[in-house]
Amino acid sequence: MSIIPGEKLHYAETHFKFKLPWSLLYRPWPEILVDAPFQFVPSAKPLLWIVVRDAQRFPTLIKKMEIHFVGTGDNAKQIPERSLDLQFRATEQFCFYPIHLGVLPAGSYEIHCKIYARRIEAGSGKIIGKEKVFSRWNYPGLKPVPLKIQVLAEEPPKAPGFVAGEMHCHTYYSADHVEHGASPQVMQQAAKAVGLDFVSCTDHAYDFAYTTEDYTKEADTPLTRFDSLREEISVLNQAADMPLMIAGEEVSAGNSKGENVHMTALGPSGYLPGLGDCGRNWLDNKPTLKIAKLLEMTDAHCFAAHPMQPMGYIEKFIFRRGYWSHKDLNLDAAHKIRGIQFWNGIRDEGFKLGREWWIEELGKGNYLLPIGGNDAHGDLNDNTSVSTPLISLKHSRHHVFGKVRTVVKSDVKQVSLESLNEAFAGDNCYITDGPALWWELGEKKITFHARNTQDFGGAFRYIRIFGRRRNNSGKLAAQESICMESLVLPPASTDITVNTDDFAYLRAECETATGKFAMTSAAVL
Numbered sequence: 049m050s051i052i053p054g055e056k057l058h059y060a061e062t063h064f065k066f067k068l069p070w071s072l073l074y075r076p077w078p079e080i081l082v083d084a085p086f087q088f089v090p091s092a093k094p095l096l097w098i099v100v101r102d103a104q105r106f107p108t109l110i111k112k113m114e115i116h117f118v119g120t121g122d123n124a125k126q127i128p129e130r131s132l133d134l135q136f137r138a139t140e141q142f143c144f145y146p147i148h149l150g151v152l153p154a155g156s157y158e159i160h161c162k163i164y165a166r167r168i169e170a171g172s173g174k175i176i177g178k179e180k181v182f183s184r185w186n187y188p189g190l191k192p193v194p195l196k197i198q199v200l201a202e203e204p205p206k207a208p209g210f211v212a213g214e215m216h217c218h219t220y221y222s223a224d225h226v227e228h229g230a231s232p233q234v235m236q237q238a239a240k241a242v243g244l245d246f247v248s249c250t251d252h253a254y255d256f257a258y259t260t261e262d263y264t265k266e267a268d269t270p271l272t273r274f275d276s277l278r279e280e281i282s283v284l285n286q287a288a289d290m291p292l293m294i295a296g297e298e299v300s301a302g303n304s305k306g307e308n309v310h311m312t313a314l315g316p317s318g319y320l321p322g323l324g325d326c327g328r329n330w331l332d333n334k335p336t337l338k339i340a341k342l343l344e345m346t347d348a349h350c351f352a353a354h355p356m357q358p359m360g361y362i363e364k365f366i367f368r369r370g371y372w373s374h375k376d377l378n379l380d381a382a383h384k385i386r387g388i389q390f391w392n393g394i395r396d397e398g399f400k401l402g403r404e405w406w407i408e409e410l411g412k413g414n415y416l417l418p419i420g421g422n423d424a425h426g427d428l429n430d431n432t433s434v435s436t437p438l439i440s441l442k443h444s445r446h447h448v449f450g451k452v453r454t455v456v457k458s459d460v461k462q463v464s465l466e467s468l469n470e471a472f473a474g475d476n477c478y479i480t481d482g483p484a485l486w487w488e489l490g491e492k493k494i495t496f497h498a499r500n501t502q503d504f505g506g507a508f509r510y511i512r513i514f515g516r517r518r519n520n521s522g523k524l525a526a527q528e529s530i531c532m533e534s535l536v537l538p539p540a541s542t543d544i545t546v547n548t549d550d551f552a553y554l555r556a557e558c559e560t561a562t563g564k565f566a567m568t569s570a571a572v573l
Contacts (some may be wrong), residue, residue: 058227058425107168209459216421230426254326302335307370357398389416420479480565505562
């Protein structure tokens with residue numbers, strides 16, 4: 049999230065030199081990238097964006113674009129190659145040009161793109177220099193890879209009376225030395241394409257405190273930039289039948305050891321300060337405020353962000369980053385942490401350790417919500433980022449916008465921040481990158497519902513129901529146990545009813561035949 053190697057992957061910034069005379073990444077061109085949502089629901093019209101960054105410094109003419117489709121799988125289709133005469137004059141810091149792809153039959157596709165561009169002379173507007181041809185992007189030293197999209201045959205499975213959202217993502221207000229995000233408008237359109245009901249834009253508290261034009265220059269006030277995001281989102285939310293956008297925040301906060309950890313806030317009414325690990329203060333990286341103080345400053349639902357994500361020595365010792373602990377949840381206060389976002393775009397070691405911590409807290413009677421997000425900075429299809437500052441870039445297909453969703457019970461016709469606040473105050477949600485999995489309480493019994501479609505692998509590989517019992521004295525058992533596990537492959541529509549007996553809580557996890565995963569919150573009994 050700042051200038052150090054080994055960080056998460058994001059749209060790459062290649063022009064910042066840290067006041068040094070050279071950079072192997074520097075080119076007198078804007079960053080040019082083609083991006084597209086990773087999937088399209090049946091009601092969405094497939095499109096992609098040409099993203100141009102820093103064109104205010106390097107005005108550029110995007111002359112034309114060639115698009116070649118390659119279908120994969122059983123639904124392979126031969127789509128004719130397209131050549132589009134564009135003549136886009138990119139002259140602003142952030143430019144996002146939509147390209148509509150027309151009707152695409154359901155199936156999976158690789159999209160190979162070529163961009164033809166020429167520079168524009170600043171002031172005169174004259175076209176200068178030789179024509180350049182870029183495949184997918186113009187990032188130096190980074191091998192181009194195709195876009196990969198899936199056009200769904202069915203709407204993504206979702207529990208009735210629930211709404212699905214992206215809980216951790218970044219707009220272009222999170223721009224700094226090595227990264228930038230997409231515009232809120234692009235993210236809203238992408239959310240519509242992938243099938244989301246809401247998006248919590250969690251831009252960095254420390255990026256609000258600095259100008260986008262110069263990442264090292266402090267803004268007059270962070271509140272002004274935070275309010276700008278809120279105003280931009282307010283305009284977008286006036287559109288009918290579009291996902292709700294929320295101006296949230298990712299705050300660098302002090303944990304109980306005086307280290308920097310990250311906390312996301314769902315639609316806070318005002319800016320929450322947190323500059324502890326912003327990468328702009330070199331060795332002066334003490335937390336701005338502790339978690340408890342920040343929670344006193346807002347009534348917004350707050351979540352521990354990627355709490356157990358492994359980190360390197362530079363992050364620990366120079367940027368003073370640490371991990372969350374039980375003490376940091378503020379459980380004895382009036383305003384406590386509401387959930388743990390341990391699924392952060394990928395089921396890696398951070399997911400494993402975060403899930404174990406969440407289960408440990410359940411065993412103490414702390415029924416925190418499991419939260420899924422992606423930490424995407426733009427990143428609609430895959431990720432490009434700075435690997436080693438000034439030297440190299442890298443690519444990944446993790447941390448993609450909207451891929452891991454948090455789905456929360458909210459039986460309202462029109463989702464709003466108020467209805468979401470009410471929903472997250474409840475205890476019924478699930479997190480997923482494909483199937484739907486939820487619970488429904490009855491009289492001395494609970495029913496777990498699992499639903500999937502052929503788009504996400506059809507039948508389930510397994511469905512497991514976990515529980516923790518109370519002993520005769522009412523204390524919780526030391527360990528969770530699997531109280532039911534499918535012995536044969538469950539079909540794509542499965543309902544399992546369990547007697548609640550002496551359980552303190554029950555919850556479920558499932559995985560599809562293609563590795564798509566979902567897990568529920570704990571149903572407290």
